[in-house]
Amino acid sequence: MTSEKQKMLAGELYQASDVEIQSDQAxxxxxxxxxxxxxxxxxxxxxxxxxxxLGAVGEGTVxxxxxxxxxxxxxxxxxxxxxxxxxxxxxVVDVEIGDMTQIGPGxxxxxxxxxxxxxxxxKGLEFGRSIRIGRNVWIGAGALIxxxxxxxxxxxxxxGSVVTRDVLPGISVMGNPARVRSS
Numbered sequence: 001m002t003s004e005k006q007k008m009l010a011g012e013l014y015q016a017s018d019v020e021i022q023s024d025q026a027x028x029x030x031x032x033x034x035x036x037x038x039x040x041x042x043x044x045x046x047x048x049x050x051x052x053x054l055g056a057v058g059e060g061t062v063x064x065x066x067x068x069x070x071x072x073x074x075x076x077x078x079x080x081x082x083x084x085x086x087x088x089x090x091x092v093v094d095v096e097i098g099d100m101t102q103i104g105p106g107x108x109x110x111x112x113x114x115x116x117x118x119x120x121x122x123k124g125l126e127f128g129r130s131i132r133i134g135r136n137v138w139i140g141a142g143a144l145i146x147x148x149x150x151x152x153x154x155x156x157x158x159x160g161s162v163v164t165r166d167v168l169p170g171i172s173v174m175g176n177p178a179r180v181r182s183s
Contacts, residue, residue, distance in 0.1 A: 094132075160176070
């Protein structure tokens with residue numbers, strides 16, 4: 001029989017109130033509490049604390065606190081990634097962020113999704129869709145990256161944009177919903 005956590009990780013409908021899932025969320029909350037209070041730690045201790053919870057952390061990556069996530073273990077950050085203050089990553093499934101990507105303050109990266117059918121929602125069912133962000137991407141302050149989106153290498157996401165569709169490599173998008181803009 002498939003556990004609710006296995007369903008979650010596979011992007012299938014799952015019950016978020018499951019005991020194992022709630023335990024993982026509690027562990028992530030404990031870690032976030034330590035991480036977000038760790039501003040006076042040495043750079044090495046700060047990096048070690050980051051690596052303790054996240055799935056992968058590349059060399060020279062910086063995540064400024066406060067930082068929030070659902071689990072952490074589904075987040076994979078490349079080398080030289082920078083997340084500014086107040087970023088939120090809802091990582092019910094994989095979130096991959098490529099090398100040298102810069103993410104502004106208050107950005108939300110949201111893999112969590114909910115059924116469109118109101119009866120399924122009423123049962124507490126959820127699912128996730130992975131997000132992939134390429135190398136050398138710049139995401140401006142306050143942008144929202146919605147479930148299932150892929151952002152290609154060298155792209156730019158304007159501040160405050162709501163990205164609901166894939167972004168091709170080297171393209172700039174802005175607005176709500178985000179649309180291609182010429183440079």
